[in-house]
Amino acid sequence: MKLILFGPPGAGKGTQAKLLTKCFKLPHISTGDILRNEVKNNTDLGRQAKGFMDSGKLVPDTLVTEMVKKRMAAKDLEKGFILDGYPRTVSQARSLDEILETGIDTAVYLSTSEKVVVQRLTGRRVCSKCGTNYHLVNMPPKKDMLCDQCQVPLYQRPDDNEATVRNRLKVYLEESSGVLDYYRKQNKLENVSGDLDSEEVCKIISKNIFGSLK
Ligand code: AMP
Numbered sequence: 001m002k003l004i005l006f007g008p009p010g011a012g013k014g015t016q017a018k019l020l021t022k023c024f025k026l027p028h029i030s031t032g033d034i035l036r037n038e039v040k041n042n043t044d045l046g047r048q049a050k051g052f053m054d055s056g057k058l059v060p061d062t063l064v065t066e067m068v069k070k071r072m073a074a075k076d077l078e079k080g081f082i083l084d085g086y087p088r089t090v091s092q093a094r095s096l097d098e099i100l101e102t103g104i105d106t107a108v109y110l111s112t113s114e115k116v117v118v119q120r121l122t123g124r125r126v127c128s129k130c131g132t133n134y135h136l137v138n139m140p141p142k143k144d145m146l147c148d149q150c151q152v153p154l155y156q157r158p159d160d161n162e163a164t165v166r167n168r169l170k171v172y173l174e175e176s177s178g179v180l181d182y183y184r185k186q187n188k189l190e191n192v193s194g195d196l197d198s199e200e201v202c203k204i205i206s207k208n209i210f211g212s213l214k
Helices: 013-024 031-040 044-054 061-072 090-100 114-122 162-185 198-213
Strands: 002-006 028-030 081-084 106-111 124-127 133-135 189-193
Touching (some): 002 013, 013 028, 013 081, 013 106, 031 044, 031 061, 044 061, 090 162, 106 198, 114 124, 114 162, 162 189, 189 198
Parallel strands (some): 028 081
Antiparallel strands (some): 124 133
């Protein structure tokens, strides 16, 4: 199963990828996570990507596609993968088809309202050690802004402040319709509401897309 999770920032792509990975034992590839890791390790790619990421812009296609190409060559993807955060432009969607040769199986579009996106992202806090996401209101940690498992302080992603979130949404809206049309024409687009509770969304994807695979 070669599955793409597509939708605005804050639609729950990362959350769904983690839930589905647990159920279906497929590797989760997140271009945002890979890029944040490159920035953390101060690599060449990380230094080139940081400015774009901090201001909510897209990292140039050539850089991201090269990174995805390398990841796709790894041996652990024989049974498929869950890809979150790529493609974000039509040019990336075309590149992905070229890299995979036979293309993807399904692109799940998590359509989500702007109000929900802004509320989710501005309240999101992340464990600096294990990467678990929390939310100030929807899913607070048990005590003192510490991760329940690791007991280390939670932080706010630099691109989760309201101004940058609105910019990320604007960038998304400019690019998204092309990507949606691209997969709609291939008959591979599945629409699921990202406004629903994450367990509910996961149930719908499991039933409608993975079906009897479970
Ligand atoms: P995410 O964690 O998916 O929200 O991604 C965080 C940031 O990483 C985005 O706002 C972009 O700056 C960058 N990024 C992640 N994936 C891509 C991509 N496919 N193309 C361009 N930039 C990306």
